[in-house]
Every structure is written in C-alpha cells, then in structure tokens.
Amino acid sequence: MSLRFDAVNHVSHDRSNNPEVHSQKITAIFGESVFNVKTAREFLSDEAYKSLVNSIKGAKKIDRAVAGQIATGIRAWAETKGVTHFTHWFQPLTGTTAEKHDSFFTLKSDGTAIEEFDGAALIQQEPDASSFPSGGLRATFEARGYTAWDPSSPPFIIEIGKGKTLCVPTIFVSYTGESLDYKAPLMKATEALNKAAVTVCNFFDKNVNKVTPTLGWEQEYFVIDEALVNARPDLVQCGRTVFGAAPAKGQQLEDHYFGSIPERVYAFMRDYENESYKLGIPLRTRHNEVAPAQFECAPIFEEVNIAVDHNILLMDVMSRVAKRHHLVVLLHEKPFAGINGSGKHNNWSLATDTGVNLLAPGKTPKTNLMFLTFFVNTIKAVHDYADILRASIASASNDFRLGANEAPPAIISVFVGEYLTKVLNDVESRVGTKFDEQDEAILKLDLHRSIPELLLDNTDRNRTSPFAFTGNKFEFRAVGSTANCGHPMTILNTIVADTLNKFAAEVEALMEKGDKKEIAIMQVIQKYIVSSKKILFEGDGYSEEWHKEAEKRGLPNLKTTPIALDAMVTEKAKKLFQENNIYSHSELEARYEIELEKYIKKVQIEARIMGDLATNHIIPSALKYQNELLKNVSLLREAALPEKLYKGQLALLKDVSTHIQQVYDNVDAMVEERKVANNIANSRDKAIAYEAKVKAQYFDKIRYHVDKLEQLVDDELWTLPKYRELLFLR
Numbered sequence: 001m002s003l004r005f006d007a008v009n010h011v012s013h014d015r016s017n018n019p020e021v022h023s024q025k026i027t028a029i030f031g032e033s034v035f036n037v038k039t040a041r042e043f044l045s046d047e048a049y050k051s052l053v054n055s056i057k058g059a060k061k062i063d064r065a066v067a068g069q070i071a072t073g074i075r076a077w078a079e080t081k082g083v084t085h086f087t088h089w090f091q092p093l094t095g096t097t098a099e100k101h102d103s104f105f106t107l108k109s110d111g112t113a114i115e116e117f118d119g120a121a122l123i124q125q126e127p128d129a130s131s132f133p134s135g136g137l138r139a140t141f142e143a144r145g146y147t148a149w150d151p152s153s154p155p156f157i158i159e160i161g162k163g164k165t166l167c168v169p170t171i172f173v174s175y176t177g178e179s180l181d182y183k184a185p186l187m188k189a190t191e192a193l194n195k196a197a198v199t200v201c202n203f204f205d206k207n208v209n210k211v212t213p214t215l216g217w218e219q220e221y222f223v224i225d226e227a228l229v230n231a232r233p234d235l236v237q238c239g240r241t242v243f244g245a246a247p248a249k250g251q252q253l254e255d256h257y258f259g260s261i262p263e264r265v266y267a268f269m270r271d272y273e274n275e276s277y278k279l280g281i282p283l284r285t286r287h288n289e290v291a292p293a294q295f296e297c298a299p300i301f302e303e304v305n306i307a308v309d310h311n312i313l314l315m316d317v318m319s320r321v322a323k324r325h326h327l328v329v330l331l332h333e334k335p336f337a338g339i340n341g342s343g344k345h346n347n348w349s350l351a352t353d354t355g356v357n358l359l360a361p362g363k364t365p366k367t368n369l370m371f372l373t374f375f376v377n378t379i380k381a382v383h384d385y386a387d388i389l390r391a392s393i394a395s396a397s398n399d400f401r402l403g404a405n406e407a408p409p410a411i412i413s414v415f416v417g418e419y420l421t422k423v424l425n426d427v428e429s430r431v432g433t434k435f436d437e438q439d440e441a442i443l444k445l446d447l448h449r450s451i452p453e454l455l456l457d458n459t460d461r462n463r464t465s466p467f468a469f470t471g472n473k474f475e476f477r478a479v480g481s482t483a484n485c486g487h488p489m490t491i492l493n494t495i496v497a498d499t500l501n502k503f504a505a506e507v508e509a510l511m512e513k514g515d516k517k518e519i520a521i522m523q524v525i526q527k528y529i530v531s532s533k534k535i536l537f538e539g540d541g542y543s544e545e546w547h548k549e550a551e552k553r554g555l556p557n558l559k560t561t562p563i564a565l566d567a568m569v570t571e572k573a574k575k576l577f578q579e580n581n582i583y584s585h586s587e588l589e590a591r592y593e594i595e596l597e598k599y600i601k602k603v604q605i606e607a608r609i610m611g612d613l614a615t616n617h618i619i620p621s622a623l624k625y626q627n628e629l630l631k632n633v634s635l636l637r638e639a640a641l642p643e644k645l646y647k648g649q650l651a652l653l654k655d656v657s658t659h660i661q662q663v664y665d666n667v668d669a670m671v672e673e674r675k676v677a678n679n680i681a682n683s684r685d686k687a688i689a690y691e692a693k694v695k696a697q698y699f700d701k702i703r704y705h706v707d708k709l710e711q712l713v714d715d716e717l718w719t720l721p722k723y724r725e726l727l728f729l730r
C-alpha cells in the first residue's frame with residue numbers, strides 16, 4: 001500500500017488517540033516557567049535584585065560580581081523545577097532559534113561532582129559559531145561568535161518531553177562586535193527610537209523619560225495531519241506543496257472563517273496555549289482563518305523586544321506540541337496554491353513611561369497635536385523609506401504571497417481612514433496661509449470628539465493595505481508568517497527614529513528663528529503631510545487600478561526578493577543605518593549577502609524537490625496508468641471493436657502521454673538552467689537567475705502538467721496525498 005493510503009487510514013486512528021489537555025485557570029500557570037521580577041525577588045539578595053531590576057530598565061549594566069549572585073539565584077530557582085541543563089538562546093540569521101545545552105554538572109579539581117552556574121556562564125558564552133550565516137563577517141579561521149545575556153528578556157525553562165532546560169535570551173555577536181542575529185539590531189533600533197521619540201515628546205511633556213515601541217503580532221498557520229505530511233516530501237522539506245491540483249471544494253464557500261474549531265485542532269490549541277502561558281506568552285485570541293485548515297492566534301501586545309522573543313518562542317512551542325497530537329504546523333507563507341497564504345500582522349505603536357499611547361488620538365488640544373506629530377512622522381518615515389521597509393519583509397516564501405490578491409501587494413502604501421484623511425487634508429489646505437494667533441485654531445483640531453467613536457467602527461477598515469492605521473496603532477500587514485518580526489521591527493523603528501530626529505531639528509530651527517513652539521511644530525507637520533502624500537492610499541490594494549495608479553505616483557512595485565533587497569545597500573540605506581547606529585556598512589553588506597544566499601538556497605531546494613517528486617512519484621504513477629491504457633486499447637483492437645467505442649481511452653492516452661513528456665522536458669530544461677545559475681559567482685546575479693530563469697520559467701509550467709496528470713491518473717495509483725486529504729482530513 002502506498003504511504004498515501006496508509007496515511008489516510010492513520011488519520012482516524014490519530015484522532016481517537018488525542019492526548020488529554022487539562023483545563024486550568026490561566027493565572028494559575030502564567031509565567032511559572034519564567035524567571036520574572038517576582039521570582040527574582042524571591043531568589044535573589046537585595047543587592048542582586050536591585051542590580052537586575054536596574055538593568056531590565058536599561059539603566060545599568062550588571063557588574064560581574066553581582067552576576068555570580070544572580071546566576072546562583074537563577075540556578076536555585078531552576079533546580080526547584082527539575083532543570084539540569086542551561087543554554088544561551090539566540091536568534092541567528094537562519095531565521096530559527098539556536099541553543100547549545102550545557103549541564104550545571106561539573107567536576108571540581110579533586111573530583112567532587114557539583115552543580116554550578118557561575119556569573120560568567122550567565123553573561124557570556126562562546127558557541128562554535130562557524131556554521132551560522134555571517135555574510136563574510138567572520139572568516140572561518142576566526143569563527144568565534146559570542147552570545148551575551150539580554151537582561152531585559154527574562155530567562156525561561158523549555159520542557160521537551162521530560163527534559164527541562166534553562167534558556168537565557170542572548171544576543172549573538174562576532175569577535176569584533178558585529179551583530180550576527182536579529183536581536184542585537186532590534187535593541188539598538190529600539191534605543192534609537194526611544195531617544196528620538198523622547199526628544200519630540202518633550203516638546204509637549206517634559207515628564208516623559210522613556211518611549212517604548214510596542215508590538216502585538218497575529219500569527220497565522222496551517223495545521224495538517226502528521227501522517228499525511230510525512231507522505232508529502234515537499235511539505236517535509238520545503239514547508240509547502242510544490243504540486244497539487246485544486247480540490248473540488250477549496251475555500252470558495254468561506255465556511256471555515258471563524259467557524260467552530262475542529263476538535264483535534266482545538267485540543268492542540270489548548271495544549272500549546274498552556275505551554276505558552278507557562279512561558280509568559282500572553283496569548284489572547286484563537287480562531288479559524290479563511291482557508292480550510294488555517295488558524296490564527298494573537299497575544300496581548302508587549303514591548304517589542306519581548307514580543308519578538310515570544311513570537312519566535314511560540315513558533316517553536318507550537319511545532320513541538322503539535323507532534324504530541326500527531327499534527328504538523330505549517331508556518332510557510334503559501335503552503336497551498338489557490339488557497340490563502342499566511343501572514344503575521346505586526347501591530348505597532350509607541351508607549352511612554354507616563355502611560356500614554358502616542359498613536360492614540362488625545363483628549364485635549366495639546367495631546368492631539370502630539371498624536372498628530374507621531375502619526376504624521378510615521379507616515380513620513382514610511383514614505384521616505386518605503387523601499388527599505390519593503391526589503392525588510394522580502395523572502396523566497398513571502399514572494400508567493402505578496403500581491404497574490406489575498407495579501408497586501410508588494411507596493412508599500414499607508415491607509416489612514418476617512419476621518420484622518422480629512423484631518424490631513426484640512427491641515428494641508430492651510431499651507432501658504434501665514435500663521436498668526438488666529439491660526440492657532442488649527443491646533444485645536446477637534447480630534448478627540450469625533451475620533452474615538454469613528455475608530456471603534458470597524459467599517460472604517462481596509463484589509464488590503466500593507467500598512468494601515470487602526471485607531472491607536474499601525475498594522476504592518478505585509479510581514480510573512482515565517483518571519484522573525486525582529487527584522488521588520490528593526491527597520492520600522494529605525495526609519496521612525498530617523499524621521500523624528502529630523503523633525504525635532506526642523507522644529508528647533510524654526511523656534512530659534514522666533515516661531516512659537518506649537519506654530520513651529522504645525523509648520524513642519526504641514527510640510528511632512530505635503531511631501532509624503534503620495535504614500536497614502538485608501539482604496540482596494542488588491543485591484544488592478546491601484547497597480548496602475550501606484551505606477552503613476554512613482555511608487556515601486558518590487559515583486560521579487562532579489563530585486564527588493566537592493567534597497568538594503570543603497571547609499572540612502574547605508575547612511576540611515578550608520579547615522580542611527582544600527583548597522584555599519586559591513587554589517588549591512590553582510591546581511592544583504594545572507595538574505596540573497598537564503599533566497600538562492602530556498603529556490604534551489606524547491607527546484608530539487610520538484611525534480612525529485614516528478615521523477616520518483618509523478619512519472620512512475622503516470623507510466624503505470626499509461627501502460628494500463630495501452631493494454632486496454634490494444635486488447636480492444638485485438639477484439640476488433642470499432643474505434644468509436646474507445647475514443648475516450650485513446651484521447652486519454654494521448655493526454656496522459658503529452659503531459660508525461662512535458663514533465664520530462666521541463667524538468668530537464670530546469671535542471672540545465674539550475675546548472676547555469678549555479679555557476680554564477682555574484683550572489684545578486686545568481687539570485688536573479690534562480691528567480692527569473694529557474695522559478696519563473698519552470699515552476700508553474702511543471703506544476704501545470706503534474707496537476708493535469710493528477711486529475712487524469714487513476715486515484716489508486718497516485719502516491720502523494722491530494723489537497724482534499726491534506727486540507728480536510730483531521
């Protein structure tokens with residue numbers, strides 16, 4: 001029996017074999033596996049506790065002497081939970097997380113066995129880092145990379161089976177200090193934004209000392225039966241199906257969206273939610289998504305650094321917990337053709353230490369002007385750096401989704417809603433009129449009266465915009481479901497920081513010339529509205545008209561990663577990242593190289609899988625069927641039946657034979673193009689060759705003929721689980 005039918009049989013068995021998931025009060029388990037401030041109070045001396053809390057606030061580095069005390073406290077806590085090993089947990093540029101476990105166990109010089117975790121081991125480790133991507137920053141002979149503790153993100157315990165490991169969140173840097181991960185640049189960008197935003201806030205309120213970007217992500221994913229996945233080598237190796245004919249019923253009835261959650265998936269959800277709560281991940285919502293077998297979860301928003309850690313941790317937890325349920329989570333942006341893909345909306349805002357959300361319209365004229373300032377600066381940042389923001393979400397897998405008429409297009413634009421469009425137009429219409437005392441009326445824009453009700457009204461929403469204002473935050477919707485959102489968040493924080501710095505400088509210059517503060521602010525806001533107008537778009541982002549209109553406006557529409565990535569290394573980008581102290585030129589070049597490499601490898605793997613499946617699954621199945629048809633036709637001929645009685649078989653034979661030949665020819669031609677691409681030395685040229693010559697030319701063509709064969713060949717002979725099975729059996 002083929003793996004496919006075996007798998008189909010398995011599904012009902014697995015369904016009756018669900019692990020039990022206990023219902024418990026969330027507050028009873030929330031954060032129990034985290035060394036949070038409360039636990040710290042319990043396990044640390046006064047001195048160690050104070051030092052830790054200060055460094056969490058970002059105020060002070062922990063000194064080595066106290067680090068020893070903190071490490072001992074953390075170990076004492078971890079041992080009460082049965083932990084035996086620890087690891088520095090980091091986020092290398094592969095896109096996943098990395099860990100290397102060490103035990104607390106050690107031998108003293110006299111041979112006594114003890115458990116130990118000293119300050120040095122907490123603060124810094126040196127994993128053998130030579131095989132993590134570095135984009136040439138580390139020559140292999142100097143393979144050293146260091147992980148360094150990030151005290152702002154608390155240590156936590158990961159349970160795998162019965163084993164428990166203490167994980168210390170760290171940044172990952174090279175011997176010479178260049179960052180090799182997603183966390184270090186994010187922390188730098190967060191700090192740059194903090195500084196810039198505090199300066200601007202202080203125009204309005206001297207009490208603000210700290211501004212923190214906040215992030216609430218929404219994670220979409222597919223859940224598929226494990227046995228079925230195992231019978232699909234493309235899902236196992238690429239996370240997406242490279243072949244598969246559309247099922248009779250796909251998502252056209254839209255009966256999955258917000259429908260009742262299938263029982264087996266529900267058990268899985270409750271299980272991974274419980275694991276997440278223990279880790280302090282504040283999940284709040286769960287629901288079915290549009291596509292069959294697609295779901296979404298979202299937490300309460302947090303400080304961006306913590307939110308990113310929690311998202312990447314969640315992706316790991318989900319995948320592991322799914323195994324217990326004999327399910328597989330697909331995080332890929334486009335696992336199934338013709339079925340919606342998955343994204344990860346990044347809801348982003350700015351919070352002050354005085355408790356104000358800077359992107360929430362205020363209740364007084366003064367706070368309104370503050371809102372308008374941050375609102376307009378964000379729009380201006382997206383306008384000025386749209387290309388870099390686009391590059392931040394570019395990946396081989398996200399290319400399948402952006403612009404596929406189900407996700408925001410690759411064209412970056414900003415949606416602000418009808419009311420705020422009116423406000424912006426109103427402010428703009430006063431350009432040129434001289435400001436005098438009377439014009440201060442404009443400062444008293446009645447935002448606070450009308451906005452709250454309007455924003456609660458969900459009709460003022462646009463699901464097709466890549467960057468939408470949603471009442472008290474911006475929602476960056478073009479981020480892919482597999483992405484480490486640390487990267488796009490680094491870019492967003494940097495461009496907003498840069499814009500705010502320029503804004504502050506312009507306002508100060510006007511004030512020096514004698515303008516009143518509010519008037520100066522208003523003038524710069526006006527100027528920014530005028531100069532960033534073309535990025536605003538309220539219409540349907542999926543429509544053909546928008547693509548035309550965007551072109552007229554001069555907005556780039558970069559559909560493929562190799563081209564979109566160019567924006568990372570322009571003079572503009574180098575200046576931006578250097579001036580804001582995020583990436584040096586060499587760090588930027590290295591990242592660019594790594595992204596290109598990743599792209600090339602991903603497309604290469606998919607091309608190989610296509611060839612492999614075609615040769616080892618599709619063609620053998622099709623040949624068997626072809627033989628049956630041949631046998632049938634020749635027997636009919638022998639029986640001297642008139643040909644009009646087996647016209648159908650003859651036509652079928654012709655079709656099957658044609659598609660078989662087409663699969664052969666195109667796979668061969670694709671292999672040749674791959675060889676050509678592999679010989680290109682320059683990574684940009686190579687990536688472009690893989691995109692334009694290998695992927696664009698052959699992927700769809702090969703798939704077309706394979707999917708035709710799937711629809712013609714005897715179901716018994718087809719070895720790969722079909723879409724109707726993958727998407728509907730669970």
Ligand code: ADP
Pocket residue numbers: 214215216217218298299300301302347348349350357470472473
């Ligand atoms: P929806 O967009 O589905 O209607 P919500 O508006 O309630 O749902 O929130 C969606 C996401 O936005 C959630 O993850 C939530 O935590 C996040 N969010 C809400 N407020 C903020 C904020 N001030 N900063 C960042 N994220 C936020």
Ligand code: MG
Pocket residue numbers: 218345475
């Ligand atoms: Mg949303």
